[in-house]
Amino acid sequence: MERALYGPDGFFVSGAGPAAHFRTSVHASPVFAACMLRQLETVDAALGHPARLDVVDVGAGRGELLRALLSRAAPELAARLRPVAVERAPRPPDLPSQIDWRPDIPDGITGLLLATEWLDNVPVDVAVHTPEGRRLLLVNPKTGEETMGPPPSPTDTTWLTTWWPPTPTRGGERAEIGVGRDLAWAEAVGKVARGVALAVDYGHLRDSRPLDGTLTGYRGGRQVPPVPDGSCDVTAHVAMDSVASAGERVARCAYSLVSQREALRALGADGGRPPLSLASRDPAGYLRALAAASAAAELTDPAGLGGHLWLRQPVGVALDAVVAR
Structure with a gap:
């Protein structure tokens, strides 16, 4: 699995990147980036608006989320941002110069460490x-x-x-062993000096592990057998409670584990239909609101992306200060 995903011709280091094969929250809608910006602003406030605010995206794909955050951030915040993409693939030639591109997580992060659908691609047995x-x-x-x-x-x-x-x-039960993922997340949390480590991923909890496991493959937008030959994504859902426990031992602080639906709604994503009265007063505004509601609905659908789990692990800041309610 390691070679198939990250070897010389691995799925994640060659070709057009994940966006060409499957749809993640980052690629689904700008609503996700808008909510993540609000999360970043919350962390910034909890830290007292430091002179340098790190935002580190682990498993950054081709830098899509960091590009969106930079373009949306207010000038005062953008001037203090230090965006870092952590990815094993080569740096995209069109990546903004402000974004640092590196293969490993930097030390001493003050700000927000993001891991959006990263842990599901940390290899498992x-x-x-x-x-x-x-x-x-x-x-x-x-x-x-x-x-x-x-x-x-x-x-x-x-x-x-x-x-x-x-x-x-x-009988015949399959279990995906999460030791490597626990270690990877604990190491990531340990890189945060002050701020929040946030993992967003497909996941499950101890009392509801899937009978046959979740290991599968994706190629060209379709689910395929998880053959580790480098031609497809090989992924498995994450034991998020185990990962949270590993991070807690490093952060030594309480954590928050909620569904993406709950997290995004608290950050302002509303999948509700706009009032019809808006259509008569402002037809163009109604269409924009309807499009935004549709995008938010996809991100918060509990049967789809809304079923992702959000794990927030604060380091050196209070949990209540970084969790929107």
């Missing part, structure tokens, strides 16, 4: 429940053929016992 206990699933990287491998390592077994315990009555 899959364990299958068998009569002999759990075994790792091996996948042929060329054909996708599956075979049983050895038992999980002691570290992975401890994680499974804690966060994805087996349910033998269901």
Whole structure:
């Protein structure tokens, strides 16, 4: 999975980038960027409007979100922003010069660290429940053929016992081992000196893990088998409670874990239809409001993007000061 996504010809480091293959909240609507700007402004206020405000986008794609934030920020805020895109792909030639492009997360962040649909692409191993206990699933990287491998390592077994315990009555259960994701998120949170680390992703919680797991592939806007040959995205939903616990041990502060629907509505996204009276008073304004409502509805639909989970982990600031209500 690591080679297929991030190797020399990996899915995320070659070609046109994720936007050519699937739709994320960042690509779906400018409403998402507008809400993220409000989140950034909230963090800025909680920090006392520092002379330099970092906004670090981990898994930045081709820099779409940072471009949008720069274009929308008020001049006073834009002058203090230090936007950083963290991505393994080469720097896009048309990226604004203000955006720093690097392969790793910088130290000492004061501001907002974003990870929008990053953790679902941190590689995972899959364990299958068998009569002999759990075994790792091996996948042929060329054909996708599956075979049983050895038992999980002691570290992975401890994680499974804690966060994805087996349910033998269901048989054949698949579990996606989240140790690597916990470590990746803990490292990211540790890079924040003061501010907020925010992860937005497909996810699930301990009491509702999916029976057959979630590992799948995407190519050209369509779901495909997750063959790790570099031709498609290979992704799995995130055990967000485990990730949150790993981050909490680093941040040593309470966290917030809510649905995207709840988070975006608190930040001003309203999927409700504008009043018909506006159509007679201001037809053009009504059409703009209707388009914005439609975009917000897609982002907050609980059966789609609205079902994403938002994990906010503050560092050195109060949780209440950075969570819009």
